[in-house]
Amino acid sequence: MHSWVQTLLKPEPVALMVALILLVSLISGMRRGASGSAKHLFFFVWQAIAVIVSLVLAGRGAVYLSPLVRDWLAARDIAVPKEDLGALKQFWYTAVTSLRDFELLRFGVLFLLLYIVMRVVINALEPVLFGLLDAVLPARGRDGRGRGGSPLIAGTASRTTGALIGALLGGGRAFILMACLFVYVSVLPNAFGTDIIRASALYNKTASELLDPVAGDVLKRGPVITQAVEAEFRRVLERKYEVIDAAIPPDIGAAAAAVTKGDKSDEQKARALYDWVGTRIAYDWDKADNYVERGVWKEQAPEDTFKTRKGVCIDVARLYAVMARSVGLDVRVVTGVGMTGDGGYGPHAWNEVKLADGGGAWIPLDATWASSGDWFNPPGFDKTHIREA
Structure with a gap:
């Protein structure tokens, strides 16, 4: 005591x-x-x-x-x-x-x-x-007396x-x-x-x-x-994007069809869309700086990214997902962290595509990073991209 x-x-x-x-x-x-x-x-x-x-x-x-x-x-x-x-x-x-x-x-x-x-x-x-x-x-x-008066x-x-x-x-x-x-x-x-x-x-x-x-x-x-709870809510966030982007705008569908015209396999289609998105969509540094420095986030739909040809990683991943779905691919937006230039990690988003005609394997790709190298299912992808799920 x-x-x-x-x-x-x-x-x-x-x-x-x-x-x-x-x-x-x-x-x-x-x-x-x-x-x-x-x-x-x-x-x-x-x-x-x-x-x-x-x-x-x-x-x-x-x-x-x-x-x-x-x-x-x-x-x-x-x-x-x-x-x-x-x-x-x-x-x-x-x-x-x-x-x-x-x-x-x-x-x-x-x-x-x-x-x-x-x-x-x-x-x-x-x-x-x-x-x-x-x-x-x-x-x-x-x-100071009880109910009975005593x-x-x-x-x-x-x-x-x-x-x-x-x-x-x-x-x-x-x-x-x-x-x-x-x-x-x-x-x-x-x-x-x-x-x-x-x-x-x-x-x-x-x-x-x-x-x-x-x-x-x-x-x-x-x-x-x-960590498990955080990962679960991150999966819910990914599901939210799947629901929001379920509708495919006609212009995006037409562009995806033109890009994959003549491609037979799922991998060929996925690669063609990766090349197109990776070379057509520029990284929106102003949007990224606004969020990092001022906490201002501008939500944009895949159609906005398609029309402006600009976006950050989540915008690129959502556009890729919509285009891939429009040509019959099973695709998902993945959120987590990606390696930064200083060797650290920061919030990031990329895609995974299912190769139904290739054994059903899911392969990763990152169209946002396409300008820095080939990030279409490269070896060691999971060392630079960590999915929190």
Whole structure:
């Protein structure tokens, strides 16, 4: 106990937050007295139980329902219409097809919905439980007497008991704070403020003696889980472009047909389109600088890129995808990071094309980089392009 008090008394941010929580809870308990503090303690414990039960049931329910929802959506044979779609339809087809195809997203949505349902059901029981609690611990009136008129356990004894219960509540709240900090540091080890948290003696003692033995093995995978979530949302972004660009403008379709005229194999068509896009579309440095320096992003459709003959990597990749689909190729826009001139990596986009007549293999290509060399399925492509998926 002495060592815990010593860590709590050290003047650092985490210890100060915990001390403030304990002090406020103790004073509040003293003011409420024994009866009021007991009700707050019951409410605190009830809420903790409700959260734990809801999380467990939602997790198990999501695991059970996820494959059922996937199979049900797959049986619907949902296909994105080859026409211009409004914003609402774009959102609908992106959401439905992503739920069907992306397991982590589907689990997350089901988990959230089931958790909300569980909390609604459990919260519906609160009036009954609190009514029973009121019968056992009657509320203190303004005159310090109970509903029946008999004196309550008041004065110093009531305030002392209330303060003790308040301190217990403060300990529970402080533990929740420490648990939240533990999850934050474990899942996002390089995020804002993590250095300050790790420097706290109180946090380190709580984490090593109480939290890590229980959840450490799970949360050590936190960064991996975070990367998986980021990758899943990146796949949803890629799906969004597939839905938005499902319609093929006539002029782009005609150009693609002319470019691939006489080509027989999928690889020949893919190569011809790569050469055409790579030599016709100039990199829009003004657009890139606007985004990097001012945070201003100009969204443009493939038809805009086709007409202006300018665009950044995502614009080039989207135009290539639309042209490739118009001649029957199975293609996708890939987002991730690409190697920069200084040896680092930065956000980038490119394409993958399926060679249906060549064994069904997917090959990568980067028409944006065509002016710097041959980036049509070259050896070592994955060393310069890292797909975050």
